[in-house]
Amino acid sequence: MYKRGYYQGFGGAFLPEILTATFDQLESVFETAKSDPQFWSGYEKVMSTYSCRPTPLTFAENLTRHFGGARIYIKREDLNHTGAHKANNVMGQGLLVQRMGKTRVIAETGAGQHGVATATMAARFGFDCTIYMGAVDVERQRPNVFWMERLGATVVPVTNGTRILKDAINEAFRDWVSNMDSTHYVLGTACGPHPFPEMVTYFQSIIGQEARRQILTAEGRLPTRVYACVGGGSNAMGLFSGFLNDPVELVGVEAGGKGLDSGAHASRLCASDASVGVAQGYKTYFLQNSDGQMKETHSIAAGLDYVGVSPILSHFKETGKARFEASTDREVIEAVALTMRKEGLIPALESAHAFARAFKEAPQLSTEDVIIINQSGRGDKDIFTIADAFGDPAWKEFIIHKAEQYKQ
Ligand SMILES: Cc1ncc(COP(=O)(O)O)c(C=O)c1O
Numbered sequence: 590m591y592k593r594g595y596y597q598g599f600g601g602a603f604l605p606e607i608l609t610a611t612f613d614q615l616e617s618v619f620e621t622a623k624s625d626p627q628f629w630s631g632y633e634k635v636m637s638t639y640s641c642r643p644t645p646l647t648f649a650e651n652l653t654r655h656f657g658g659a660r661i662y663i664k665r666e667d668l669n670h671t672g673a674h675k676a677n678n679v680m681g682q683g684l685l686v687q688r689m690g691k692t693r694v695i696a697e698t699g700a701g702q703h704g705v706a707t708a709t710m711a712a713r714f715g716f717d718c719t720i721y722m723g724a725v726d727v728e729r730q731r732p733n734v735f736w737m738e739r740l741g742a743t744v745v746p747v748t749n750g751t752r753i754l755k756d757a758i759n760e761a762f763r764d765w766v767s768n769m770d771s772t773h774y775v776l777g778t779a780c781g782p783h784p785f786p787e788m789v790t791y792f793q794s795i796i797g798q799e800a801r802r803q804i805l806t807a808e809g810r811l812p813t814r815v816y817a818c819v820g821g822g823s824n825a826m827g828l829f830s831g832f833l834n835d836p837v838e839l840v841g842v843e844a845g846g847k848g849l850d851s852g853a854h855a856s857r858l859c860a861s862d863a864s865v866g867v868a869q870g871y872k873t874y875f876l877q878n879s880d881g882q883m884k885e886t887h888s889i890a891a892g893l894d895y896v897g898v899s900p901i902l903s904h905f906k907e908t909g910k911a912r913f914e915a916s917t918d919r920e921v922i923e924a925v926a927l928t929m930r931k932e933g934l935i936p937a938l939e940s941a942h943a944f945a946r947a948f949k950e951a952p953q954l955s956t957e958d959v960i961i962i963n964q965s966g967r968g969d970k971d972i973f974t975i976a977d978a979f980g981d982p983a984w985k986e987f988i989i990h991k992a993e994q995y996k997q
Pocket residue numbers: 673674699700701702703777778779818819820821822823824825891892893937939940965966967
């Protein structure tokens with residue numbers, strides 16, 4: 590263990606000795622890149638020519654009228670190439686992999702968005718690519734598995750443990766330990782051992798930097814509050830980064846699942862059954878039992894279904910720098926339905942957690958207030974879950990018909 594990368598008691602790097610040199614190399618390449626002004630401008634150029642940056646900040650006129658309170662703006666990370674904010678981190682780490690001269694990338698994925706983004710980056714930069722994904726997530730995010738494989742990645746379904754994101758992370762670390770010389774592990778969120786929380790936040794900070802500029806142009810003032818969903822914490826850290834020195838309230842929204850008292854949720858920062866521990870190489874709030882064994886988590890959104898959370902956000906919780914809330918599965922489906930009907934936008938189930946909370950609070954604010962919600966991704970990937978939630982009979986019939994065709 591070495592003691593860099595602490596956020597007042599959270600974070601750190603609890604590593605097997607064999608990985609120390611690899612982490613030292615990563616940290617040194619990252620530090621050099623960060624202090625090179627050409628690196629950030631090169632990164633912005635890649636993101637503007639290959640992805641869709643700057644992503645727009647959309648005024649949600651109909652939702653604003655509907656709630657009659659704060660003016661609601663939506664930061665459109667769904668318009669990134671591959672449909673989510675994950676591209677920001679992945680392309681940035683890809684540039685670091687080029688600097689390190691490595692030829693292979695591996696990643697974990699939950700919703701599949703980070704896996705698709707990594708497979709896309711690997712195809713573009715010419716790296717070999719292996720993606721670890723819990724077998725449960727393979728099942729619920731099948732379209733993304735299809736795309737990862739078509740993009741040239743090997744997708745390994747992880748059948749250990751509870752077969753979700755945390756198990757995929759464990760498997761990716763196992764691979765890395767055996768292949769450090771050729772391989773970089775593209776961790777997908779602001780978690781894990783130092784320097785990942787800082788590095789992922791650095792690349793995702795492009796969201797907040799743009800959003801701050803855009804809201805000042807649109808409204809001539811700062812927002813009252815900004816909302817982002819919290820899985821591992823990368824899109825939240827990205828948006829929050831733009832407003833850290835401003836009088837703006839930062840609101841992170843976790844997966845309340847079937848309710849915080851149900852035991853079926855993935856809320857580490859606002860549920861009473863989470864506690865501080867060390868796992869997967871870092872110290873933070875985890876959903877764990879009194880022996881330190883990880884608990885099962887639940888969320889309608891695969892990308893929020895994780896036991897740990899960014900150590901930086903744990904630090905923000907302790908210091909009151911940000912406020913944390915949870916939205917339930919049911920509230921999330923209602924928020925998706927309303928956003929589609931009122932604005933013609935389809936937020937990912939993950940993002941819809943932030944929408945649901947903002948919708949609760951917007952009517953209590955005045956028409957002078959401005960809020961920004963981060964639409965971290967688009968909901969196309971969630972078609973199976975959303976169709977089930979709406980109980981759409983025509984969709985069900987279509988799937989049954991398709992399955993019958995495959996049987997012939
Ligand atoms: C669209 C989308 N939003 C949010 C998340 C949660 O990740 P994070 O908290 O790192 O932003 C995911 C994770 O897969 C995602 O796909």
